[in-house]
Amino acid sequence: MRKPDRGTRARSATWRQRRGVGIALAAERAPLALLPRWPPRSIALCLGLALLLLAPWPGYGRLFRPLFCAFGNAVIVVVGAGGDSAPRFSAQSRGGRTAPDAGTTDWTVWLAPTGGDGPPRPPLPLETRILGYTPLALSLALTLSFPLSWRRKLRMLGIGLALVFIRLALAIALPVSRAFSPHPVAPGPVSELVWYVLIDLPAMSYVAPLFAWWIAFAATRDGSAEP
Amino acid sequence: MQMTHEFGLWFVGIMSRWSKDLRRARLRFAAAFIAVGGVLLALYSFPYAEHGIGEGGFAWYLGAYAHLAGAVIHLADPTVRVSGAELVGRTSLTIAKNCDAMDVNLLLIAAMIAFPAPWKRRLVGIVAGVGLLSVVNVLRIVILYQINIHAPRAFEFIHAEVFPLAMVVLAVGAFGWWSRWSRQAELAPTETPAHAQA
Numbered sequence: 001m002r003k004p005d006r007g008t009r010a011r012s013a014t015w016r017q018r019r020g021v022g023i024a025l026a027a028e029r030a031p032l033a034l035l036p037r038w039p040p041r042s043i044a045l046c047l048g049l050a051l052l053l054l055a056p057w058p059g060y061g062r063l064f065r066p067l068f069c070a071f072g073n074a075v076i077v078v079v080g081a082g083g084d085s086a087p088r089f090s091a092q093s094r095g096g097r098t099a100p101d102a103g104t105t106d107w108t109v110w111l112a113p114t115g116g117d118g119p120p121r122p123p124l125p126l127e128t129r130i131l132g133y134t135p136l137a138l139s140l141a142l143t144l145s146f147p148l149s150w151r152r153k154l155r156m157l158g159i160g161l162a163l164v165f166i167r168l169a170l171a172i173a174l175p176v177s178r179a180f181s182p183h184p185v186a187p188g189p190v191s192e193l194v195w196y197v198l199i200d201l202p203a204m205s206y207v208a209p210l211f212a213w214w215i216a217f218a219a220t221r222d223g224s225a226e227p
Numbered sequence: 228m229q230m231t232h233e234f235g236l237w238f239v240g241i242m243s244r245w246s247k248d249l250r251r252a253r254l255r256f257a258a259a260f261i262a263v264g265g266v267l268l269a270l271y272s273f274p275y276a277e278h279g280i281g282e283g284g285f286a287w288y289l290g291a292y293a294h295l296a297g298a299v300i301h302l303a304d305p306t307v308r309v310s311g312a313e314l315v316g317r318t319s320l321t322i323a324k325n326c327d328a329m330d331v332n333l334l335l336i337a338a339m340i341a342f343p344a345p346w347k348r349r350l351v352g353i354v355a356g357v358g359l360l361s362v363v364n365v366l367r368i369v370i371l372y373q374i375n376i377h378a379p380r381a382f383e384f385i386h387a388e389v390f391p392l393a394m395v396v397l398a399v400g401a402f403g404w405w406s407r408w409s410r411q412a413e414l415a416p417t418e419t420p421a422h423a424q425a
Contacts, residue, residue: 218253
C-alpha cells in the first residue's frame with residue numbers, strides 16, 4: 001500500500017479526502033502504546049489484594065520477622081558487611097524481649113554484633129514492615145491482578161521479586177557495612193546518597209514494586225519463543 | 228552510490244524496527260525514567276552542608292510550605308501558629324524534608340520526561356500533575372493535623388503507610404491519564420474541515 005504524503009493531502013479536493021489522508025498520516029506517526037490498558041476489574045482486584053495484604057492484621061509481623069532475619073543475615077554473610085563484628089539480625093532483643101517494647105512493634109527486629117573485640121553495643125531496632133514487607137506485598141498484588149497468562153505471571157513474579165530483593169539487600173548491606181565494618185562496601189557519601197534515594201524516601205517502598213513490575217512486564221512476553 | 232543507497236535502506240529498516248518494537252520501547256522508557264528520576268532525586272536528597280546555601284534554601288522552602296498549610300488549618304483551628312517549619316496549635320506538626328511529597332512529584336516529572344511526547348505536552352502534564360499533587364499534599368498535612376488531635380494513635384499508620392500509598396496511586400493515575408491524553412492528541416488528525424457540511 002502506498003504511503004500517503006503531505007503532497008497527497010494538499011492535492012485532495014474535498015475535506016473528507018483531506019481528513020482521510022490526515023488520519024492516515026497521524027497513524028503513520030502514531031506513538032507506541034507503551035502503557036498497557038488496565039481493565040477496571042483488574043484495578044479493583046489489585047486494590048483489594050493490596051488492602052488485604054497491607055491491612056494491619058495481628059500476627060503478620062511475628063511471621064515475617066524470622067524471614068527478614070534469615071534474608072538479612074544471608075546478605076550480611078554474602079556481602080561480608082560488618083567485618084569482625086559479625087552483626088546478625090534477631091527477632092528477639094538481647095534480653096529476650098520481643099514486642100511490645102518502648103518504640104517497637106511486631107515488625108521490629110534487632111541488629112547486634114556477635115563477635116569481634118570492640119566495645120559492646122546495644123542491639124539496634126529496625127522496623128521491617130515498610131522496608132521489607134510492603135514492597136513484597138505490593139509486588140504480589142500487582143502481578144497477580146493484571147490479566148495475563150499464569151505462566152507469564154509467574155515469570156513476572158520471579159523478576160519483580162528479584163528486583164525488590166536486590167533493593168532490600170542494598171537497604172541492609174549499606175548501613176550495616178557503614179556502621180560495623182572498618183572498610184565499608186561503598187564510601188560514605190555514595191552509600192548515603194544511595195540510601196536516601198533508594199531506601200529512605202517514603203514513596204520508594206511503593207514505587208519500587210511498581211517499577212519492578214514494569215520491568216518484569218516489559219521484559220516478558222506471552223508465548224514460548226520469548227524469554 | 229548503489230552501496231550507499233542499500234546501506235541507507237538497511238539503516239532505515241533497522242531504525243524502523245527498533246522504534247516499533249514495543250518491548251524495547253518499554254525498556255527504553257524504564258531506562259530513561261531511572262536516569263532522569265535518579266538525577267532529580269539525587270539533587271533533592273543530596274546531604275547538603277548543614278549551614279550551606281542548599282540547606283538554607285530548603286529551610287526557607289519548608290517554612291513557606293508550613294505557612295501555606297498553616298493558612299488552611301487556620302480555617303478550622305484559629306489557634307494555630309507557624310514558627311519556621313513548625314505548626315503549633317492544639318497539636319504540633321513539623322514539616323520535614325519529605326513532608327512536601329517532593330519525591331512523588333520528582334518521580335512523576337521523571338516519568339513524563341521519559342515518556343515519548345512533545346515537550347509542550349510534557350510541560351502541560353508536569354505543571355498540572357505537580358499542581359494537583361501539591362494541592363493534595365497540603366490537604367494531607369491538614370488531615371494529619373486533625374488526626375493528631377482526634378486520633379493520635381492512628382497518626383503513625385496513616386502518616387507512614389496510608390498517605391504515601393495514596394500519593395503514589397494518585398501520581399500513577401495522573402501519569403496514566405496524561406499519557407493517554409498525550410497519545411490521543413498525537414493520533415488526532417491535524418487538519419479540521421474549514422466548512423464541514425453534513
